[in-house]
Amino acid sequence: MNDALSFQDLINDTRPDAELSREEVIERNLRVVEAHFHNENPDDVDKAIALYADGIVWEAPCRGMVYTDPAEVRKAYFGIFRTIKYNKTTALRRFATETSVFDDQIADVEVVGNEMPNLGYPIGTRLNARLVHCFEMRDGRITREIAYEMLREHGGSLDHDSVPEGAHVVVYDPSAF
Template sequence: MFEGVKDKDLTREQVIERNLNVVEAHFHNETPESVDKAIALYADDIIWEAPLRGIIMTDPVEIKKNYIGIFKTVKYNKTTALRRFATEEYVFDDQIADVQIVGDQMPNLLFPIGSRCSCRITHVFFMRDGKIRREIAYEGFRPWGGPADLDSIPEGSEVVVYDSEVVGT
């Protein structure tokens, strides 16, 4: 719905709805099997950032390699969606992930293989005409169960469990 339509030709509500749907589709396709569909939602002038790891990318081929590295490094046990909202130009997404570090292909990740971490992942997406033109992923990795593993979780937050077998600490 609204594919190929410019923002200026939609109502404010339609632009916001489309932006939320694009980000949902992007997250849904952040898997090894469908990462190309996630990347297809980027604008031609995409900028992908992970500032807490010092990463900035503008080449979709490099961004895909980065995602493959993430898939080979982080195993998701559980996610908790805290909040997501949008305007005509931005989508904000805030979640917590219970993860295990299973590889070493994520540059500047300061946790060794075998670590279990809680990761507060806050995304800001800059949107234009139904495409993501900038994705900023603030990835706050913390030792699972440690003193900094503390979050205010809104009542009714959606929790998705990916694997009941959790190893590592």
């Protein structure tokens, strides 16, 4: 992927997929999802939301949540930011087609608030979350984001994952270990 392209380049790229080669569409889809994840934070979430197409559908099926209004998606993100503190993420795999991007990661997190509907864990619980995202894409925009948040108590009997050799790990809070 071309890392020299900026967020503004992605926003300004309004070319329909039909004008690009298959490889260019896939590369753009991967860049859009990377930029979306990069901007999923309280300071930049509006940039993440700007990468949605009109008619966005955002789902968290494990919690029974579906949003179709960007303002509601934004509100949900801030609820997540106030509820979950990330200690570490491990990127397992990401791949794309012309119409979809799949992302699989593990997040070591702590529950610090109670603004995520149907979370099911009290404040103070440390979780190992398997976060699998399926993005549907069209013309360089995200039309649907499905976030499968499979939550397990950290160190519990269900806390087992196969991590590929060389998986990219980001530590946000070294004091958690």
